[in-house]
Amino acid sequence: MRIEIDHTLTLSLQPGWNQLMLHLLLTPAAGPTQSVETWRVEAAGIDNAGQFVDAFGNRVHLVNQSRPEGEITIAARGIVVTADTNGVVGKPTGEPVPALYKRVTALTKAPVTVWGKYRSGTETRLDILHGLMGRVGETLGLPEAAPVQMQATGEQKQSQGPTSDEAALPDAAAYAHLFIGAARALDIPARFVVGYLAAAEAGAGGLHAWAEAYDERLGWIGFDPRQQLCPTERYVRLAVGLDAETAVPLRTVPVGELAQSVVAKGI
Template identity: 60%
Template sequence: MRIAIRHQLSVTPPAGTANAVLQLLLTPQSGPTQTVESWSVEMAGIGNAGRFSDAYGNIAHLVNQSRPEGDLVVTVKGVIETTDRHGVLGRVGGEPVPALYRRVTPLTKAPVTLYGKYRNARESRLDVLHGLMARVGEMLGTDEAPAQSQMQADGGQSQSQGGVDKPLPPASDYAHSFVGGARALDIPARYVTGYLVDAEDGVAAFHAWAEAFDDGLGWIGFDPRLQMCPTDRHVRLAAGLDGLSTQPLRLVPAGDGVKEIEISVAAA
């Protein structure tokens, strides 16, 4: 699928800031599931920005702003050609060793009720991972079924439970839960950000899912919010230990948070 993307965000530095630094993780890379036809990052100072690969292999930009005033606006746009590989990325050269992604972070601590039934499972790792994805859906809820244990979260689609509409958690909660459950089973897993074509039913176009490592197949994607492996509707942007290490836009010193101005993700 050929996908056109336009995404515009902004941050506002604290008043009186003498110097601000923005870190951008907003540049996708070509790989087994996608080819970047064109991509641009636009903002004041981007011409002098430092560009490098971070510890997780993502393309990062560092942009300095001297005495910034008002909103700092970042616009990314481009065209990506995607291929449906049923979620399988395989082993990609130049990436960190999978063992890095066994590390548990505060955002990926999982309750034993999520992964306990798979501790001594005799199924293949692939079957365990698909079972874990289904279990995340059972615990957090899906578009077809209410949650067994509803989390408090903003965003997502309302789900009727006992006559009361409750929102489903955002995709980030599903991805963190899956990653945490896999790591608790000693399976390397990482958090992934990206874009989703035809996002609907409370799912945002800027999306999050997970990838887990299988010794035979390599890295495999799992989208527990949609209860499926990623398809050609998914555009992969960045991967890391959790949502904190994959923030698309980070400002130092921190301001009032990132504001999304516009996002368009559509088949070209």
């Protein structure tokens, strides 16, 4: 599936700042589930940005702006071609060891009521992970019909916290965090994924979050507890981390008020 994405972020700062540092996770990487046909990130100073791959394998731009005034606009646009692999990402080369993603964080704590029934270990890992996805849905509840657009679809404003993107994805991130916490409680590596979800029918699509868990045979497998399915060709992976705080598409110093507009549609 060819998905066209237009992601615009507008940052408003209080006056008086002479420097602005932008930490951007806005460049999707090619992999088993997707290839990048075209992509560009637009921001003042992007041509001189520092670029590197972080500890989680994400592509990072560090942009420094001197004497920022008024609203600061960043845009990420392009076309990504995706494939339906039944959620299987596999074992891409160059990634950190899966054990890194066993670490429990403040956002990824799960009560024993979600994962306790699976600690006997009699089920296969795939059965356990699908069971956890169902338990998360039962615990947090699901709408009558799973929405094709997440809370971050369209335009929204938020006060940008120190690092967290939780406010941008209040529903999807909470479901992903609970799933990840339950998997880690069972000693299964699991990680947070932020990306784009193209609408199933005519619509804007939007920013979304889900989880991936590790299976020794298949490698990384995606699970979307909010939608109760494994990611399909409508999903574009953007960045991964231990939780939402380590996979924030935009992090700034100083912090400010952030508004985002996202369109992700099949073409």
